[in-house]
Amino acid sequence: MSGNDKRPLVPLLRFSEFRNARGWSFQPLRTLAERSTRKNTDCELTRVLTNSAEYGVVDQRDFFDKDIANQGKLEGYYIVEKGAYVYNPRISATAPVGPISNNRIGTGLMSPLYTVFKFNNSRNDFYAHYFKSTHWYQYMRQSSSTGARHDRMSIANDDFMGLPLPVSSPEEQQKIADCLSSLDELITAETQKLNGLKMHKMSLMQQLFPREGETVPRLRFPEFRDAGEWKEVAFSTQVELISGLHLAPDEYSDTGEVPYFTGPSDYANDLSLVGKWAVRSTNTGCAGDILITVKGSGVGELLYLELEEVAMGRQLMAVRPRSAHGGFVFHFLATQRQRLVALASGNLIPGLSRGDILGLTMSVPERDEQQAIAECLSSLDNLAAAQSLKIDALKTHKKGLMQQLFPVLDAVQA
Template sequence: MNKKNEKSLVPKLRFSEFRDTGEWEVKPLGEAGKNLDSKRVPITEKDRIKGDIPYYGASGVIDYVKDFIFDEELLCISEDGANLVVRTYPIAFSIAGKAWVNNHVHVLKFEYAFTQVIVENYLNAINLEDYLTGMAQPKLNRAKLDIIPIPLPSLHEQQKIADCLSSLDELITAETQKLEAYKDHKKWLMQQLFPAEGETVPGLRFPEFRDAGEWEVKKLIDVADKKTKWSFIGGPFGSNLKSSDYVADGIRIIQLQNIGDAEFFDDYKIFTSEEKADELLANNIYPGEIILSKMGDPVGRACLIPYKHARYVMCSDGIRLVVDEKAYSKYFIYTLINSIQFRALVEKTATGSTRKRIGIDDLKNLPMVVPKPEEQQKIADCLSSLDELITAEIQKLEAYKTHKKGLMQGLFPSTDEVSV
C-alpha cells in the first residue's frame, strides 16, 4: 500500500481495545479472497431441471434446480445489471450450502467467515461506479473487481466488527420478517372481510353483523361526494404541463411513480408554479384524498395523498376520488379499492397487452359491494389498526437501517487517500 498523503487509515469509531492498535491495511479484493468464477456454469431456462437447490444470478435466487456446483459459504457479487448503479437491492450477498451459480455473479471464498462479513458490508456501502464499464448495461468485470481496495484491520478486530454488524443484520431480518407477517395477515384479512367476486356476503364477519343481511351493490362513482366539485376527475392532459411550467419549488405534482400499491412513494419530486396550479384547479388534489392510477402495474392501484403540502396537482394518469364521508367510511372505500377482489375487476376491465390502462368512465362504473356504515367503520377500524402496526414496523426497520449506515461510516476508514 502506498500512501498519497499523511492521513492515517483509521476509522472514526473503534472498539476500545483496538484504539491503540495502529492503522488498517488495504488489500485489493483479488488478494482478500479467492475468486471461484471459473467454476460457474450458466444454465438456460429451458435446460434447467427443477429441484430445490437455489440457482443464483446477479439479483440473488432466480430459480431452483436439481443439482449443485457449490456446497460451502461463499460471497456473491453482481457482475452486471443496472442495480450496480441504482442499488435497489444489495450487490454483494452471502450464500451457504448447496447452490448453483450462473455467470452473472462473481463468486469469492474467504479464509475466515468474519472477513467475508466485512467485505460484504463494505461493498454494499460504497460507490463502485469508478470500477464499472458499459453505459446501457453496467458491468463489473473480473479485472476491475480484483483491484477494488478493501480496508481490513487485524483478524481480532475484524471478528469484533463482524459480530456487531451480524447482530444488527439479525435485528433487521427479524423486523423484516415481522413486517412481512403483518402484511400477509392484512392480505388474508382483506380476502375474508370483503365478499368474493359475484358474492354479496363476506366469508368472515364480525359477530354483531352476522344477521345484517347482504351487502349492497354500488358503482364506484356512487361513493363520490356529489357536493364537492370535481370529486371524481382525472389529471390534466400532458399538453397542459410543459417543461417551462416546472419550477424548483412550488406546488407538488403527483406523478404516476408516486402512486404506490396502498402506499405513497415520496422519491419522485417535481413542482409547478402556484399560477399554473390555479389554472389547473380542476386537477388539484388535497391531503387525505384518494388518488387512483389509470395505468401501470397494477392498474387501478390507489394511495392516500400525504399531508406534506396544502395541495397538489395530479398527473394525467391520476384520478382524484373524494368520498362522501356522510354515507361512507373513506378508509373502508380506500381499502376496498385496494382489495384483491376489486383489483381483479379493474384488471379484467382494463385494456392493453404490455401495459394495462383503464379509462375514467370504465372505472367510475365498476361495481363494488358495501355494507351499512356501521359495518364499514368496524372493518375500517380493524384494518387501520393493522396499518398502524405495519407503519410502526416500517419506521423501526428504517431506523435500524439508518443506524447501520451510520455505523458503517464510522467503523470503516475512507480509502480515498490510498492506492493499492
C-alpha cells in the same frame, strides 16, 4: 509527530477492546482471495444463479420466475461454490458500481460476465458487510468505465483483483461482522413482523367484505351481526371520478402552488417528500380522495390522500367518495386490486378507463358499519406504517455504523 510520520489508519468508531490495538492496513484483493474460473465444461450443473443488487445471490428461476439462461449453453458458465463471492458489473440506483455478494445458497452457475472469487480465509463475513458499504466505490470508478450500453462497469480482471480491502486482526474483523450481522437479524425479524401485519390485514379484508355473490361478510363486528344484509350498488352511485391532466415539463418544477403527482412513485402525504410542483388546475385531488394509478406498471396502486390539494398527471385519477364512507371506499378498492390489474392487462400499455372503475359493483352496509370497518383496517395500516419507519430507522443506523466501523483509505494523512 515528525513530518515523515503517518497517522495510523483506524476507523472513526472502534470497539473499546481494540482502541489501543495496531492500526489497520489495506491490501489488494488478490492477496486475500483468488479468482474462481472453473467452468461447467461437462455440463454437470444446471442450477443458474444471479447476483441481485437488492437480494444478493439468488436462484435465477426464483428471481425471474423462469430460466433466463439457455439451458443448452451452460458449459461456458462459471461454477460458483457456496461461500464464494460474485461481482455483477451491471449498475443500478442501489448498486452504482455493481454489487458484490456472498453466495450463501449453495453451488450453482454464473454467467461469465460476472467475476467470481473466494477468500483464502473461510471466516470472511467481515467482507460481506464491507461490500455493502460505499467505501470501495471510488476505486471501482477510477479503475473502470461504463460499457457501451451505459449500464455496466468495464474493469479488467487485474484491476478488479487490485481492489484495496481493509485488514485488521481477525478478532476485530469478526467483532464488526458479528455486530452488523446482529443488526441484519434484527431487521429481518422486524421485516417479518411487518409482513405479518400485511398478511393479517389482507386476511381481515377478505373476511370483512362479502365474497362475490354473497350479501354478508364472513366476519362481522358484534354490534352489526343482526344488522341485515349488505346492499349491492353501482360504484358510480357512491363516488365521483376526476381524471388527471398531463403537464408539459415546463409546466411543473421543484417549486409551485400544489404538489404534482404523475404516478405511484410520487405518492406521499408529507409535503417535505414532494419533488414536483405545479400551479392549481381543475384536475386536482383533495384531502379525503383516493388516488388510483390508471396507467403503467403500477396500475391499481392507491393512496388515501391527506394533503389539501394535489395536481394529477394523466396516469392518475381521484376517486371522490360521495355516499359511501371514504375509508370504506379505499379499502374496497384495495380488495379489487387483482380485478383492476386484470382489466388493465388487456392493453399494450396497462391502463384503466373511467368505465373500468365506475363500472365496478360494490356491496355496502349502513354508514356506521362502513366506518367501523374502515377504522379497523386503517389502524392496521397505521401499525404497518410505524413498523416500516422502525425498519427504516434500523437500516439508517446500520448504514451509519458501516460508515464509521470501516476505515477509509485516503484518511491516512502525512
